[in-house]
Amino acid sequence: MTPERLDSLLQRALETGTIPSDATPEERAELVPVLGAAGSLRLNAAQVDSEASASMPTARARFQRHIADQRAPAPATPAVVRRSGLWANVLAGRRLAFATSIAAIGLVAILALVIVQPFGTVETASALTVDDYVQVQGVVAGIDGNKVTVQSSELGNLEVALSDLTSVTDESGAREASSLKPGEPVVVGGVVTAKRAIAASALAVARPQAAPTPVANANVPVLKRFKEGLEGTVRLVSLSPDGQRARVLVVMPNSSIFVDVDRASIDALLAANPALLGARVRVGAGDGLPGAVFRLQPLNQLPDTGLSGQPQFQNIRGVVVERKALTLRVKTDRGEATVLIRAGTSISLGQSGLTLDDIRSGQALVGHEIAVAGNPDRTAPRGIVAEIIVVLPKPKGGTN
Amino acid sequence: MQREAAAWEQIFELHYRRVFAFVRYRLRSAEEAEDIASQAFEVAYARAEHFDYRGAPIGAWLMGIARNLVRDHIKKLGRRGIDDEFDDSLEVSAPDEVDVVGLRRDLLVAMQTLTGDQREVLEFRFLLDRSVAETAVLMNRSEDAVKNLQRRALAAMQRVLAGEGYGAAGGVT
Numbered sequence: 316m317t318p319e320r321l322d323s324l325l326q327r328a329l330e331t332g333t334i335p336s337d338a339t340p341e342e343r344a345e346l347v348p349v350l351g352a353a354g355s356l357r358l359n360a361a362q363v364d365s366e367a368s369a370s371m372p373t374a375r376a377r378f379q380r381h382i383a384d385q386r387a388p389a390p391a392t393p394a395v396v397r398r399s400g401l402w403a404n405v406l407a408g409r410r411l412a413f414a415t416s417i418a419a420i421g422l423v424a425i426l427a428l429v430i431v432q433p434f435g436t437v438e439t440a441s442a443l444t445v446d447d448y449v450q451v452q453g454v455v456a457g458i459d460g461n462k463v464t465v466q467s468s469e470l471g472n473l474e475v476a477l478s479d480l481t482s483v484t485d486e487s488g489a490r491e492a493s494s495l496k497p498g499e500p501v502v503v504g505g506v507v508t509a510k511r512a513i514a515a516s517a518l519a520v521a522r523p524q525a526a527p528t529p530v531a532n533a534n535v536p537v538l539k540r541f542k543e544g545l546e547g548t549v550r551l552v553s554l555s556p557d558g559q560r561a562r563v564l565v566v567m568p569n570s571s572i573f574v575d576v577d578r579a580s581i582d583a584l585l586a587a588n589p590a591l592l593g594a595r596v597r598v599g600a601g602d603g604l605p606g607a608v609f610r611l612q613p614l615n616q617l618p619d620t621g622l623s624g625q626p627q628f629q630n631i632r633g634v635v636v637e638r639k640a641l642t643l644r645v646k647t648d649r650g651e652a653t654v655l656i657r658a659g660t661s662i663s664l665g666q667s668g669l670t671l672d673d674i675r676s677g678q679a680l681v682g683h684e685i686a687v688a689g690n691p692d693r694t695a696p697r698g699i700v701a702e703i704i705v706v707l708p709k710p711k712g713g714t715n
Numbered sequence: 716m717q718r719e720a721a722a723w724e725q726i727f728e729l730h731y732r733r734v735f736a737f738v739r740y741r742l743r744s745a746e747e748a749e750d751i752a753s754q755a756f757e758v759a760y761a762r763a764e765h766f767d768y769r770g771a772p773i774g775a776w777l778m779g780i781a782r783n784l785v786r787d788h789i790k791k792l793g794r795r796g797i798d799d800e801f802d803d804s805l806e807v808s809a810p811d812e813v814d815v816v817g818l819r820r821d822l823l824v825a826m827q828t829l830t831g832d833q834r835e836v837l838e839f840r841f842l843l844d845r846s847v848a849e850t851a852v853l854m855n856r857s858e859d860a861v862k863n864l865q866r867r868a869l870a871a872m873q874r875v876l877a878g879e880g881y882g883a884a885g886g887v888t
Contacts, residue, residue, distance in 0.1 A: 319859070321866060325862070348877070349870050351876075352872040353841060355822060356837060356872075360844065368732075374727075374753045378757065381760065
């Protein structure tokens with residue numbers, strides 16, 4: 316048994332999956348544990364490969380956009396996308412990029428939708444990041460049992476899966492999923508599944524409108540360099556699963572652009588607006604932030620939902636007056652509301668001064684002001700299933 | 716190299732998975748890995764004119780770019796340096812994630828105990844799925860030397876895994 320002989324036997328075993336029959340018992344005893352280590356490495360490699368597969372559509376789209384940007388003639392300012400009508404302003408999404416550190420209990424991503432155009436093709440497809448939580452606006456384009464096709468003017472068709480757990484509401488309250496009709500504007504919230512569909516936890520319906528004109532190929536650029544005067548409406552907010560990165564789609568009168576922003580901007584946006592989508596913002600410089608990451612400044616204007624009479628997902632702001640397990644009782648300007656924390660709820664402790672240990676201790680949230688984005692809870696009159704909670708400092712002379 | 720979109724399409728399709736894997740083993744999340752891997756292709760595209768066909772394969776060139784990006788990324792995050800990058804990966808996963816995450820943590824712990832060469836040969840052979848011949852080229856060694864290094868690296872890794880109780884419990888005990 317020489318080192319060279321063992322090297323050769325090992326290589327043959329790695330190639331065939333079995334220890335060569337001419338190996339002696341001593342050689343076999345040497346090889347078995349070594350092959351065990353190799354098997355562990357290969358198992359792990361398989362997992363990483365599946366992650367690579369999941370990320371490839373997003374990365375491909377990003378690289379394609381990069382090539383397109385580089386080949387475009389001297390873009391001194393962010394490119395402008397011509398849009399066609401009201402619904403051309405409604406939607407688009409992508410993964411985001413956040414930089415600030417936040418403590419979080421369950422991590423959620425609000426949305427990672429990307430325009431993906433496989434190389435060599437023309438049509439737009441959408442790629443969603445698996446396991447992300449997404450909120451997206453669109454219009455019902457088709458219904459097939461529990462599957463609803465939602466059309467976005469910038470993302471194309473999205474497949475939305477409904478279930479018994481999906482809360483379907485309209486302006487008057489709860490509604491049967493079977494009553495959905497093509498042409499109805501909707502906001503969908505849910506988790507992206509392995510099949511790149513959205514397993515909807517909530518779907519809110521607005522008054523019917525004419526279906527939007529499909530946009531076959533909307534290449535929305537990403538802001539790379541700060542530009543003064545960028546103001547618009549947020550049509551998409553996306554948080555990465557670890558809560559570290561965020562991107563928003565800002566829609567302006569004649570153009571739209573993705574902007575990577577810091578997490579604090581999203582927290583501020585949620586704290587300042589009753590809704591994330593539809594909020595008016597100004598893009599600020601990203602001084603002190605990583606490259607091509609910017610800040611958002613909420614503007615004091617009523618949210619422009621882009622959906623006539625659309626019932627946005629519930630968002631509230633108030634002071635926590637009681638916590639029982641995963642249920643918070645919150646005092647708002649319009650009375651008390653119940654907030655249910657679910658496993659995937661993203662809780663940003665931001666400037667609250669709290670730590671994860673404080674949260675785990677149970678009552679630490681009581682007395683703090685919180686801003687909550689989430690979906691209607693069908694089990695409670697003023698209930699909301701929280702997707703994102705931003706914990707704010709205790710108000711002076713607070714409730715508790 | 717010409718900046719032909721079609722050529723870059725093929726380069727992306729051929730190399731993305733390996734670049735992602737290379738980065739993934741050094742960073743804490745798949746999202747970070749995707750971002751850095753994407754940047755690697757963007758940088759490569761920008762530097763296309765500087766690529767020399769007669770030198771290293773384009774895969775190795777991409778890996779070199781990715782390695783530098785990872786290094787910069789870690790520096791930006793105020794971490795300790797490339798040699799400690801596996802430590803960072805250990806922080807990634809919650810303990811209640813799927814078994815394979817526990818396995819990854821164990822492997823990363825074991826990887827840290829290896830020499831640079833041992834770590835590199837295992838990365839090329841098992842994580843990036845390179846053949847012995849390819850690994851030999853990439854490491855500038857003979858194929859026999861790669862085979863010997865791979866056996867010693869696996870044996871060293873197995874000793875660490877066994878010491879951690881991995882073999883018996885399927886995870887760090």
